[in-house]
Amino acid sequence: MKSLKVYVLGFFVVICVLINVVTYKVEGQSGPTEAPAAFDNQTNGLVPQATFEADRDTFAEQEFIADGLGPVYNAQSCGECHQNPVTGAISQITELRAGRFDGVNFTEAAGGSLINDRAIDPSIQERVADSNNVRTFRSSLNVLGDGFVEAISDNTLIAISQQQPIQSIGLIRGEVIRVPVLEANNALRVARFGWKNQHASLISFAADAYLNEMGITSPLQPTENTSNGNSIAAFDTVADPEDDGDDIIAFARFMRASKVPPRDTQLAATADARAGSQIFDQIGCAICHVRNITTAPVGTVINAGQFTVPAALGNKVIHPFSDFLLHDVGTGDGIVQNGGPSTRNKLRTPPLWGVRSRSRLMHDGEALTFNDTILRHRGEATAVTLLYLTLSSTQKNQLSTFLRSL
Numbered sequence: 001m002k003s004l005k006v007y008v009l010g011f012f013v014v015i016c017v018l019i020n021v022v023t024y025k026v027e028g029q030s031g032p033t034e035a036p037a038a039f040d041n042q043t044n045g046l047v048p049q050a051t052f053e054a055d056r057d058t059f060a061e062q063e064f065i066a067d068g069l070g071p072v073y074n075a076q077s078c079g080e081c082h083q084n085p086v087t088g089a090i091s092q093i094t095e096l097r098a099g100r101f102d103g104v105n106f107t108e109a110a111g112g113s114l115i116n117d118r119a120i121d122p123s124i125q126e127r128v129a130d131s132n133n134v135r136t137f138r139s140s141l142n143v144l145g146d147g148f149v150e151a152i153s154d155n156t157l158i159a160i161s162q163q164q165p166i167q168s169i170g171l172i173r174g175e176v177i178r179v180p181v182l183e184a185n186n187a188l189r190v191a192r193f194g195w196k197n198q199h200a201s202l203i204s205f206a207a208d209a210y211l212n213e214m215g216i217t218s219p220l221q222p223t224e225n226t227s228n229g230n231s232i233a234a235f236d237t238v239a240d241p242e243d244d245g246d247d248i249i250a251f252a253r254f255m256r257a258s259k260v261p262p263r264d265t266q267l268a269a270t271a272d273a274r275a276g277s278q279i280f281d282q283i284g285c286a287i288c289h290v291r292n293i294t295t296a297p298v299g300t301v302i303n304a305g306q307f308t309v310p311a312a313l314g315n316k317v318i319h320p321f322s323d324f325l326l327h328d329v330g331t332g333d334g335i336v337q338n339g340g341p342s343t344r345n346k347l348r349t350p351p352l353w354g355v356r357s358r359s360r361l362m363h364d365g366e367a368l369t370f371n372d373t374i375l376r377h378r379g380e381a382t383a384v385t386l387l388y389l390t391l392s393s394t395q396k397n398q399l400s401t402f403l404r405s406l
């Protein structure tokens with residue numbers, strides 16, 4: 001009898017150990033892991049390094065008139081504006097948008113709110129019309145790690161919005177908007193890219209940028225822009241679409257295969273940066289500049305059916321310091337894009353990863369220090385800004401040190 005008891009107990013112990021091992025293994029396989037972070041020009045594993053480098057070259061490649069550049073455009077390559085400190089990151093380059101607000105309605109400038117800064121012939125140079133009383137600059141954004149942002153499920157962003165307070169600390173609930181996914185016949189998806197959250201997919205953004213930044217048409221954006229509403233056909237010598245779609249795919253694949261911007265780990269480890277990090281949470285910065293987001297599980301179908309989250313991008317923890325939602329923090333640029341009239345004065349919370357490589361801050365690049373940037377936050381951020389004002393100068397410096405570690 002005694003030996004039977006021992007056997008039963010022994011069996012039980014073995015089963016428990018096995019269950020633990022199995023559970024541990026399953027967790028080990030399925031638990032979220034950190035997204036790779038570095039400014040090192042290396043693939044995140046989505047594609048081999050050689051493919052990544054070829055796509056990066058396409059992203060940084062200069063285009064000329066014979067390739068379809070223009071007739072109106074902003075620059076000759078994606079890399080010209082997405083470059084600091086490595087291809088795909090930010091730059092100081094801004095672009096110009098304009099329109100008219102009559103007190104009730106916003107109307108885009110003739111031919112669209114984007115006023116292209118360059119043209120292949122001076123006679124078609126675009127400029128702001130006197131009647132356009134809304135004028136704004138927009139800074140270039142980082143695209144590194146954007147594959148992880150694309151891989152966040154709609155429901156995750158909706159849940160972030162729902163967790164944001166609407167009363168105790170003021171109205172801070174970010175607005176979710178749904179925008180057309182061009183490669184899915186304009187089916188809608190929760191927006192996350194651009195200062196106005198004008199896009200939800202990287203293929204869509206790439207096609208938009210190729211046309212609007214460089215004047216190069218593609219199957220998803222087959223129609224040339226105008227010059228302030230006037231046809232530029234007389235100057236357009238290359239048949240549309242000027243790109244057969246391959247470049248768009250290469251741009252999107254480069255962005256999807258890039259690593260997220262890394263922290264300055266040395267600075268982040270200092271006592272000042274760690275204190276600043278706590279202050280960032282305590283006074284409410286992190287309500288909008290969200291620290292941790294987990295991407296959708298591997299195999300999730302996103303972009304309205306057009307993309308399946310691959311192993312390199314799925315179930316990854318990222319630290320974007322953004323909720324990817326629209327807020328009115330009192331700096332509104334007055335331009336309406338995909339979000340409709342209610343978003344006229346709203347901007348997407350900019351991700352703060354990599355913000356240490358930015359010299360001119362906020363959408364217009366007009367805030368030059370972190371202190372000035374925080375003081376410009378009003379509207380939905382008023383309660384947080386008022387808390388910032390109660391900090392000692394030591395604490396303000398600690399917060400600034402933390403921001404310099406991002």
Ligand code: HEC
Pocket residue numbers: 074075076077078079080081082093094095138139140141142143146192193194195196202205206209210213214251252255
């Ligand atoms: C003249 C400068 C310029 C060029 C050239 C340019 N971009 Fe951009 N890019 C910007 C600016 C400015 C923004 C922010 C625009 C906005 O939201 O209004 C931006 C935003 C983006 C975003 C959104 C990033 C995010 O996380 O929200 C993507 C993606 C992007 N660009 C890809 C591209 C690609 C691909 C090309 C080449 C086809 C390109 N860009 C060419 C200036 C440029």
Ligand code: HEC
Pocket residue numbers: 172280283284285286287288289327328329331332347348349350351352355358360361362363364370373374377380381384385388403
């Ligand atoms: C209600 C949401 C909200 C809160 C709270 C908030 N921010 Fe922001 N933050 C934004 C938005 C939206 C912008 C973009 C505004 C613009 O460009 O005009 C922004 C811009 C910034 C930028 C500029 C980033 C860039 O790339 O140019 C920094 C830095 C920043 N915030 C830091 C902070 C800090 C620090 C706090 C806390 C003191 C804070 N924010 C609180 C929404 C918020």
